[in-house]
Amino acid sequence: MSRTFVPVLTVVCGIFLLWYAAAIWLNAAWAYDKATRTGEVLTSRALVADTWSQEKPKLPAPHQVGVEIWKTTVEKKITSKRSLIYHSWVTLSATLLGFALGTGLGIALAVGIVYNRTMDMSVMPWAIASQTIPILAIAPMIIVVLNAVGISGLLPKAMISMYLSFFPVVVGMVKGLRSPDGMQLDQMRTWNASASQMFWRLRLPSSMPYLFTSLKIAMAASLVGAIVGELPTGAVAGLGARLLAGSYYGQTIQIWSALIMAAALAAALVALIGLVQRMTLTRMGMA
Amino acid sequence: MMWLVFAFGVWVIGWWLNARLAAMPRTRATSLAIPLIFGLTLIAVWEGVVRGFEISAVLLPAPSMIAARYAASTDILWEDFVQTVIKGALSGYVLGCGAAFLVAILVDRFDFLRRGLLPVGNFVAALPVIGMAPILVMWFGFDWQSKAAVVVVMVFFPMLVNTVQGLADSSAMQRDLMRTYAAGYWATLLKLRLPAAMPFVFNGLKIASTLALIGAIVAEFFGSPIRGMGFRISTSVGQLALDLVWAEIVVAAIVGSAFYGIVALIERTVTFWHPSQRH
Numbered sequence: 252m253s254r255t256f257v258p259v260l261t262v263v264c265g266i267f268l269l270w271y272a273a274a275i276w277l278n279a280a281w282a283y284d285k286a287t288r289t290g291e292v293l294t295s296r297a298l299v300a301d302t303w304s305q306e307k308p309k310l311p312a313p314h315q316v317g318v319e320i321w322k323t324t325v326e327k328k329i330t331s332k333r334s335l336i337y338h339s340w341v342t343l344s345a346t347l348l349g350f351a352l353g354t355g356l357g358i359a360l361a362v363g364i365v366y367n368r369t370m371d372m373s374v375m376p377w378a379i380a381s382q383t384i385p386i387l388a389i390a391p392m393i394i395v396v397l398n399a400v401g402i403s404g405l406l407p408k409a410m411i412s413m414y415l416s417f418f419p420v421v422v423g424m425v426k427g428l429r430s431p432d433g434m435q436l437d438q439m440r441t442w443n444a445s446a447s448q449m450f451w452r453l454r455l456p457s458s459m460p461y462l463f464t465s466l467k468i469a470m471a472a473s474l475v476g477a478i479v480g481e482l483p484t485g486a487v488a489g490l491g492a493r494l495l496a497g498s499y500y501g502q503t504i505q506i507w508s509a510l511i512m513a514a515a516l517a518a519a520l521v522a523l524i525g526l527v528q529r530m531t532l533t534r535m536g537m538a
Numbered sequence: 539m540m541w542l543v544f545a546f547g548v549w550v551i552g553w554w555l556n557a558r559l560a561a562m563p564r565t566r567a568t569s570l571a572i573p574l575i576f577g578l579t580l581i582a583v584w585e586g587v588v589r590g591f592e593i594s595a596v597l598l599p600a601p602s603m604i605a606a607r608y609a610a611s612t613d614i615l616w617e618d619f620v621q622t623v624i625k626g627a628l629s630g631y632v633l634g635c636g637a638a639f640l641v642a643i644l645v646d647r648f649d650f651l652r653r654g655l656l657p658v659g660n661f662v663a664a665l666p667v668i669g670m671a672p673i674l675v676m677w678f679g680f681d682w683q684s685k686a687a688v689v690v691v692m693v694f695f696p697m698l699v700n701t702v703q704g705l706a707d708s709s710a711m712q713r714d715l716m717r718t719y720a721a722g723y724w725a726t727l728l729k730l731r732l733p734a735a736m737p738f739v740f741n742g743l744k745i746a747s748t749l750a751l752i753g754a755i756v757a758e759f760f761g762s763p764i765r766g767m768g769f770r771i772s773t774s775v776g777q778l779a780l781d782l783v784w785a786e787i788v789v790a791a792i793v794g795s796a797f798y799g800i801v802a803l804i805e806r807t808v809t810f811w812h813p814s815q816r817h
Contacts, residue, residue, distance in 0.1 A: 255653050255657060258653040258655075259653075259654050259657050259658060261654050262651070266658075309677065369556050369557045371560075372559075372564075373556050373572045373573055373575070374576070377576065377577060387755065389787055391759070391771060391772050392780065396597055399596065467664075471664045471665075471666075479756060490669075491669075494672050495672070497672065498672030498675065498760055503673065506673055507673070510670065513665070514665045517665050517666055518661065518664070
């Protein structure tokens with residue numbers, strides 16, 4: 252624990268130092284500009300103070316972002332349109348729905364691929380090829396088309412999340428369902444196990460470690476899908492909408508706070524899956 | 539009605555053919571033909587369903603329409619390809635992967651840095667980095683430079699983590715052998731550890747190749763000059779010219795697969811010794 256704790260802390264501190272230094276460097280031009288217009292001469296102390304407290308800086312300092320997050324989460328009502336928690340919830344709900352759909356689809360496809368040779372040989376290459384296609388590029392189209400058919404709100408975003416998250420699950424589950432070796436399969440056969448018993452008692456349990464690893468990747472991908480899915484809807488609600496609105500109006504602090512929020516959300520979701528993984532695998536005697 | 543029957547018939551024939559082929563012993567020809575037949579069947583079914591239900595072209599154009607549009611607007615597609623792929627994605631890919639590779643070698647020299655940077659890098663690699671796009675567009679302007687910057691940020695950490703892991707992959711026994719040969723740091727790095735790291739490096743390069751294209755296209759949603767694949771997609775959706783959107787997607791699919799394929803091909807020649815390459 253302490254073997255990694257000190258180095259990680261050092262690296263994180265280094266990142267913050269770099270951030271503050273970069274904030275001075277990037278915001279200095281605007282500060283000088285302001286100073287020449289009012290005719291004062293900037294001391295280096297005043298310069299630093301100014302670059303760390305501008306209203307629309309090129310790069311906001313970490314404490315400005317922190318204050319913004321505090322203001323928009325704790326000091327605003329959750330129902331308010333300015334509350335970051337409200338926007339996070341919009342994104343989170345799409346993420347979770349897409350994740351659930353993607354996981355379901357992925358597991359179903361994986362079972363089909365493992366049990367049906369035709370499906371294995373025809374679907375698997377396309378599942379792999381589908382991921383070399385930059386699917387996020389067609390996110391706007393999916394949203395607009397589904398809107399035209401009358402489906403709007405949560406589902407179109409969830410569809411994009413689903414597409415991004417099904418693939419890691421398929422690959423992981425196929426690997427996992429095939430992980431029992433010949434010896435184990437033979438053992439089941441000597442017990443005269445039926446196909447369904449083989450699945451529920453051997454294949455499914457032994458695929459669990461693979462499943463959880465892919466679920467973590469799928470969750471991260473699902474969040475990206477939901478955020479990008481919010482871009483073309485015209486910046487109504489959600490973290491992606493906050494990003495877009497921020498970039499329209501040059502509200503850099505707002506962009507960064509949405510970004511940090513998204514990062515925190517991703518970290519929390521992945522950590523949650525990690526927790527469930529540890530509990531499940533310990534109960535199953537695999538960890 | 540005729541078209542629906544056609545779609546259903548094609549599906550049945552395609553599946554029957556594939557089932558027959560799959561039952562035969564697995565050869566190179568069958569494992570190539572089966573996915574091909576499956577893909578063609580899907581396209582035929584798509585065509586049949588669109589015509590059969592008379593789905594409006596504004597919702598889902600038929601494959602034949604997309605092909606016609608593709609053939610008719612190759613000059614636009616080429617212009618977008620150069621803007622997004624060559625200028626944006628490729629330059630960012632080379633810069634990002636190169637920088638990550640060099641940083642990885644540097645990090646690997648200092649154990650303290652490695653232990654600190656690896657967890658942070660793993661953490662960042664899982665974050666929605668694409669959200670940096672609006673900020674980078676603001677910093678580097680609307681042209682391809684900002685797209686390249688987004689790509690650099692997206693590919694950097696996956697590449698870094700993979701390379702650092704790869705450099706740690708040679709076993710103690712192999713390193714001891716190098717020491718008995720009196721090989722110094724650089725000789726060990728060049729002769730043993732870099733070659734041993736190659737499978738990991740290529741894994742990173744492959745992940746980065748798909749990320750690069752996504753980054754370049756999505757960054758264009760936040761502002762771009764009046765060309766580029768992302769720009770064309772978002773404006774054409776607004777004009778309901780979905781056949782052009784699909785033509786762009788076809789280009790993106792071809793480029794994405796080709797990009798990945800080229801990296802995989804290079805991997806095969808460089809890491810020919812690795813078990814996963816020896817069939």
